[in-house]
Amino acid sequence: MHCCTKKPEWLCRSLCAICLWLCATSSFAEGIVISKAEARLTEEGYQLSADYDIQLSHTVETALKRGVTLYFVSELTINRSRWYWLDTDVARNEQVAKLSYNALTQQYRITHGSLFQSFYELKDALRVLGHQTAPPVPLAMLDKEGGGFFTRLMKKGSDCCSALAQMRLDVTQLPKPLQVNALTNEDWNLESKAYRWEIQPPLAEEQP
Numbered sequence: 001m002h003c004c005t006k007k008p009e010w011l012c013r014s015l016c017a018i019c020l021w022l023c024a025t026s027s028f029a030e031g032i033v034i035s036k037a038e039a040r041l042t043e044e045g046y047q048l049s050a051d052y053d054i055q056l057s058h059t060v061e062t063a064l065k066r067g068v069t070l071y072f073v074s075e076l077t078i079n080r081s082r083w084y085w086l087d088t089d090v091a092r093n094e095q096v097a098k099l100s101y102n103a104l105t106q107q108y109r110i111t112h113g114s115l116f117q118s119f120y121e122l123k124d125a126l127r128v129l130g131h132q133t134a135p136p137v138p139l140a141m142l143d144k145e146g147g148g149f150f151t152r153l154m155k156k157g158s159d160c161c162s163a164l165a166q167m168r169l170d171v172t173q174l175p176k177p178l179q180v181n182a183l184t185n186e187d188w189n190l191e192s193k194a195y196r197w198e199i200q201p202p203l204a205e206e207q208p
Contacts, residue, residue: 030057032192035130037165039078039199044136046199048076048093050165052130052192059187060169061122063178064108070099071173076134077164078199090161093134096170099125132167161199167192 036051052074056064064070077092098111107118108125119125168191171182182188 030055030060030187030190032167032169032190034165034167034192034195037163037195037197039163039197042136045138045140046078047134047136048078048163048165049131049133050074050076050167050195052132052167054126054130054167054190056122056126056190057187059185060190064099064101065103067101067103068175068178069173071170072097072099072129072167073170074132074167075164076132078137078161079164080161091134091137095132095134097129099129130167132165162196163199164194164196165192166194 032055033053034050035053037049039046039048041047054072060070073094073096075092075094078090080090095112098109100109100111101107102109105118107120108122110117110119110125110129117125117128119128169188171179171188174182174188
């Protein structure tokens, strides 16, 4: 039975329009979602990178435009599993990026340490902010930290390590008056789920 039975045609059209709008807006929900992650083997070693789709809630975007600086923390980690104990980190890279807005120039700014980029559109700033890259992790370091673990697993043809990517908005860096509200308001809960994937030991012919 159709949902519009015995209902005016205009009401059916309105209901359908609302449903389509809800379906369209659901893909733009607030939060941080990882869209791509990889561990690329280069001449310097494994280089981790991740791309995030960042959608600010109305509350957070309003605070940004009113002069509140947002601190985003991204993590890219390589670790190895141990069946007899907890996993151990082989290499861990954590970066903090600041997103701010200048009302005078009407520009958004992303700051990494002493480096910064400016943007006129928030979507462009979020796109650049969402791309995170860690310094390469040398293969020699992986083998040393694993006590020959890499070499042994290459001979067995088994997996060696796994990688993790994650990003979050650090509410502890907000101004004090906002911190209490941010800790209890879901609008400020911007954090991606931890994404893990396996890193295959490189074959001898694949090593740079």
